[in-house]
Amino acid sequence: CPPAIQECRDIFDGMYAPKTILHVTLKFDGIIYSRASTHLGNSQILYCPQGDWSLTPVPASIKYIYGMLMGELVFAAQRHLLLDPHNNTIDPFSFYLDFLAKMYMMELESHLENVKVTWVVSHFA
Numbered sequence: 001c002p003p004a005i006q007e008c009r010d011i012f013d014g015m016y017a018p019k020t021i022l023h024v025t026l027k028f029d030g031i032i033y034s035r036a037s038t039h040l041g042n043s044q045i046l047y048c049p050q051g052d053w054s055l056t057p058v059p060a061s062i063k064y065i066y067g068m069l070m071g072e073l074v075f076a077a078q079r080h081l082l083l084d085p086h087n088n089t090i091d092p093f094s095f096y097l098d099f100l101a102k103m104y105m106m107e108l109e110s111h112l113e114n115v116k117v118t119w120v121v122s123h124f125a
Helices: 003-016
Strands: 019-024 026-027 031-034 046-047 059-066 073-082 105-107 113-116 120-123
Touching: 031 059, 046 073, 059 105, 059 113
Parallel strands: none
Antiparallel strands: 019 059, 026 031, 046 059, 046 120, 059 073, 073 105, 073 113
16 A cells, blocks of 8 residues: 555544553452452452353453443453363362352463453452
């Protein structure tokens, strides 16, 4: 493309492309969330996938916190992996059916998932 067309594209993108603002921490409804690189404990969240509160919450670690210029706050998070059944690791909580705790691995999935702050149920340890 000629330089004039590239400059028009850059101006147009700068005016109309969605913008994001990265955050190190976020305080929402009195709860502090952080990126894992800032504070590991405040980065551990349980959330409802796709905001569906009928699904079981899943654990994840916040890698990035960003806000859209429209005001929506979103986490880029990685889910914790399920226990490997071939590793002979037994989830000690599985024996207590009325106690909704579950054990996961410390390792994280490789891909990031967008999680709206309103989908978060709680922190976890």
